[in-house]
Amino acid sequence: MRIHCGVCEIELNYDDYVFLDEINTLTHQNCYSLETNFPIKDLGTYEQLTKVYCFIK
Numbered sequence: 249m250r251i252h253c254g255v256c257e258i259e260l261n262y263d264d265y266v267f268l269d270e271i272n273t274l275t276h277q278n279c280y281s282l283e284t285n286f287p288i289k290d291l292g293t294y295e296q297l298t299k300v301y302c303f304i305k
């Protein structure tokens with residue numbers, strides 16, 4: 249099962265640019281808001297983050 253954006257809940261595509269926050273929630277970069285999300289830990293395309301963080305499938 250693919251991971252969904254924590255804000256809009258649309259399934260992430262491998263070439264989407266996403267943020268990973270401190271509690272390991274993935275959001276589209278254009279969905280992220282400092283008011284509703286935790287501070288950003290990392291960023292990149294979904295595909296790049298799957299290679300760095302083994303918990304992201």
Ligand SMILES: [Zn+2]
Nearest residue numbers: 253256276279
């Ligand atoms: Zn989104």
